[in-house]
Amino acid sequence: MAIWTQEFDGPAGSAPDPSAWIAELGGGGWGDDQLQSYTRPPANAYLTGSGQLAIVAREDPAVPGGISSARLTTRGLVSFQYGRIAARMKVPSAAGTWPAFWMLGTDIDTVGWPACGEIDVMEHVGSDPTAVHGTVHGTGYAGIGHGVGHRFDTGSPQSDDFHTYSVDWKPGSVSWRFDGDEYFRVTAEHVPGPWPFEKPFFLVINLAIGGRWQGNEPDASTLPAELLIDWIRVADSEVKRAAIAT
16 A cells, blocks of 8 residues: 555646645756756646646746756655655657656755765666656766666557556665566665665656757757656565655
């Protein structure tokens, strides 16, 4: 049974639950030459009114770089240690899109990245329409092409329908599933550096455009692009919620 869920029910056009999600804002490439600037919901992240969250990247002359999108995180609100972390989503098909559902260690402010650890539950790029990527990053194995992970070819374009992307995170191991079937597993013995995955992590979900992913060249004519999230569910996890001042 899921013990933390986001089902994204609510009126069309409204922002996602502020007790669960905050927006990370701005542009500047995000360390990866990405083109988008992230805005505050509901400008680019809003409920559809049909039980889904939409994150939309669009041309926007009002923001640096001329493309706006959204990046949402549970940072400072709720964190998780171990369990099955899953999302049912429909990715966009536009060239240059880079949707991701991932996790970062809550100690990022003290130890920095990549020492905090990163678990990419899923990444997808528009230039590789049938594939999904699952990866971990840590000290000595971080960044595009350097993390420990796997490209899984699903056999059909990911944008054709909703799919469920998940990890099973246990002490000493992380395994990835696509629509319930495991396609990759990594253990502490498989990484060429420290294993920083025995502590709380927070969730991140975003839609980037461009960046250094080889071959994922953006095409502004394909915008707007929409990432739809049907639900996010966490089961069998140690959930830590931030204290609320009264």
